[in-house]
Amino acid sequence: MRATILHAPGDVRVEERAKPTIQNPTDAIIKVTAACVCGSDLWPYRGADSVAEPVPMGHEYVGIVDEVGAVVKNVKVGQFVIGSFFASDNTCEICQSGYQSSCVHREGVGGAQAEYMRIPLADGTLVATAELPEANKIASLLAASDVLGTGWFGAVAAEVGPGKTVAVVGDGAVGLLAILAAKQLGATRIIAMSRHEARQKLAREFGASDIVKERGDAGVAKIRELTDGLGAHCVIEAVGTQESMMQAIRSTRPGGHVGYVGVSHDVDLPGLELFFSHVHLHGGPAPVRDYLPHLIELILNGTINPGLVFDLELPLEDAAEGYRAMDERRAIKALLRP
Ligand SMILES: [Zn+2]
Secondary structure, eight states: EEEEEETTTEEEEEEEEOOOOOOOOTTTEEEEEEEEEOGHHHHHHSSSSSSOSEEOOOOOOOEEEEOOOEEEEEESSSSSEEOOOOOEEEEEEHHTOGGGGOTTTTTEOOOOOOOOEEEEEEEOOEESSOOOOOOOGGGHHHHTTTTHHHHHHHOOOOOOOOOOEEEEOOOOOHHHHHHHHHTTTBBEEEEOOOHHHHHHHHHHTTTTTTOOOOHHHHHHHHHHTTTTTSSSEEEOOOSHHHHHHHHHHHHHEEEEEEEEOOOOOSOOOOOHHHHTTTTTEEEOOHHHHHHHHHHHHHHHHHHOOOOGGEEEEEEEEGHHHHHHHHHTOOSEEEEEOO
């Protein structure tokens, strides 16, 4: 089969690899219908994460079940399924409390940018749709696999709800879909922080009421200006850098909540400033599995259209161009069709 492999920073190739096989009786093999390039794939692509050996890439996927292990009972061959980037049993105490991405049996799911992939703990990880979805829903269902679920967790962690003013730091796919999530969760006012016109337009379409172009201290000052000097109730951090994290914390009012979902890279929090900020911090890898049934329903009944974040669609063979386009910020998010 064809699969996308990162050999070194900047060096992504689509090449021939062995088709994955069932390794544990709880596994499933799926034929990938669509996959995509994640903002977090850019960390190793840019050399921010080391690449010790060639790595199969991709952790966002929708597909058709091709084969199941002996004990798998919740999904069947031929069903259309969506899963998340962490496999979870969905039965342990941590899963039951809504933190499937910290399941006691958690396993990473990888190699999605390929024709086939192996899904561990298939019963807990995958959600099947009742029937094969229409072609125009595929992109949105794929978004639910990570970026929508992650933006949703950012909004939940930031305690978004009616009457709340929400600020979103980061205008990548996760930040944009955090805006959509905040809107669905009933936020009264949503401030998007973005300097890019195409992304501002999508932010408005997803429900942003205000746009702040400034970042860093100037961005914080602007948020305070828009909130009677107090800061936002809820701030979603969707980047993962020192600057974005401090921008999020400083944009939050005392008693407010930061939901941080950007994968943290060299973030160092100043203890004394945090102590006096009176800000709640919650975040981490999103328990996407917890939200999947609800998100799938909202997509299939036409309430939301998160697939709009894909502004580039390529055949799998051209995966390297997807990485380049996202790295150069020519594309928000690239969808790959095997
Ligand atoms: Zn679990």
